[in-house]
Amino acid sequence: MVDKLYQTNDSDILLEIRDLDVSFPTGRGELRAVNGISYNVRRGEVMGIIGESGSGKSVEAYTILGFLKAPGKINAGTAAFEGRDLLAMSRRELETFRGREISMIFQNPMSCLDPVFTIGRQLTETLQTHFKGVSASQAREKSIEMLRSVGIRDADRLMKRYAFELSGGMRQRVMIAIALLCSPKLLIADEPTTALDVTTQAQILRLLKKLRRQTDMAMIYITHNFGIVAEICDRVSVMYGGYILEQGTVDDMFYRAAHPYTQALLKAVPRVDSLPPYEPLIPIEGAPVDPVNPPDGCVFHPRCAFCTEICRREAPPRTVFSAEHSASCWRLDGGAAEER
């Protein structure tokens, strides 16, 4: 059922990221945050980026939106949004783009809500900035409508309140309302539910799924939680140490995972609905890569159970299994690892 979604042609591609490479100079040397990653996002689909902290998953998203701050620098790559390179845009151009064509929601809503303005003011201001000629009453009407559609019942009263007066779930809803106000074509969600209780989290995920069905908005969903990936994503990219190690549909990832890292992650996550006989949790030993001193060869080799000689020397090529599913690992490269 899900696989059908992808028998589509290239005109459906909304965002195409090619060979993106981002680094930060540090006192210890250059920190290689993102190492030449490529992926695309089609209209109306949810691309999940899964990875642990330090995998580069957030840096990559911030870069697309032009939020990368000095001293971070883009060494190479393009990010074509409907054919226009976001990385080559001037700040002026980006400003009209952000919020209107692409929006972003974050883990901590307080970081994007202004504490000194009412919720209503922040919504109407967003609308009036992006659409000149919208009257105050129109903006107010549209804002209330938006708040209702993100599941806020008492939208009228909420307009007069301040961010600090709201619960975590409410703030997250308000942030989503602001992000969706201008009907963006792409929403980047950076772990928006991590700080919330499970029931609130489930409601926010439902809400995002509903809004996406209604508006055909595409999403990049950044998370470290495999449950959320299963819940909301159509396709997934697994990031580790600034590389995409495996990419495919959710079903590829959960039922046909090819890369040892993806397989290991899946075995390291406990499930609430498990029945005896229980499978043991198999932890991934070792520590994540140090992006200032990345290992030679495959970036995952120091923690990999299948590491061979060539893995220590050379970075693995990408093995393609289907139009959607690919992974970078020597084991998958037609037995090349054994030959050498």
Added chain:
Amino acid sequence: MDDKILISVENLSKNFAVRNRIGRKTVLHAVDGVSFQIARGETLGLVGESGCGKTTLGRTILRLLEPDGGRILYDGTDITRVNMRPYRSKMQIIFQDPAGSLDPRSQICDIVAEGLCVTGAGLSRGDRASKVTELLEKVGLDGGIARRYPHEFSGGQQQRIGIARALAVNPEFIVCDEPVSALDVSYQSQIITLLEQMQENMNLTYMFISHDLSVVRHISDRIGVMYLGRIVELGGGVEIGVHAAHPYTRSLLTAVPVPDPQVSRAREQEPIADIQTDGGIPSQGCRFHASCPHAMPVCAVEEPQLREIAPNHLCACHLHAAP
């Protein structure tokens, strides 16, 4: 009394004086008449959403907070009012925030050995140092890090240091307060596995507090589900994780994302309860009745008591009233 029971909590309550929105003083019943027992060598998991009182309960059992009512029995002895000094080395705690729970200005050896200075009086300096090395190696760290400082370590390693500190005094009972919530997936599974190994080797008894049902399900022998200061359901892993009886537990379970796309597609249409937790405790009736999809007239008037509905399965709900 059953000599296998290590911790017994009877009708325990803890209140806090708070001011409400208009500044009037009120009482917050964080833990409100909770009773349960933990057998030696067992892990009791405690789940609930933020503000349900699970952390307060853990700290009250250790008497880091003074209880306002009820009794705590440790190995058959009432410790509700006694001087805790002799018990501190038997009852330890591991905290959620590994960085925040380690003194940034102390070296690792001092952090781990602090408990030894009190309980292991008479240990020579050399003995103490070798004991620290032994502890660090036990939790999977290099013994040579003893002279370094907490900030030099990752979250997973800091949590290991926290565990070494708790183990230093040879405890019998450890309250694990969200020990893996702040950690990445791969560290999370490392720490869970480490806690399991330690339990086996040292016959430890755990109370494992977490908001993550999947983690609690994995590590616990029995699970208690808390809602607004009360335990509403208590039972074995399968009883709670698969055959949950209380509507609150069931709403929690439908809300937990399962790492399996087929399961989540199948559950797509299941409604998610809109659980109100900020409204406070209702003056009468079941605490959950306002959010409960199965609320009956009796639920608004009479508070259900925790009673056995099947072997090893207790539930406080009128739906499962005695026949």
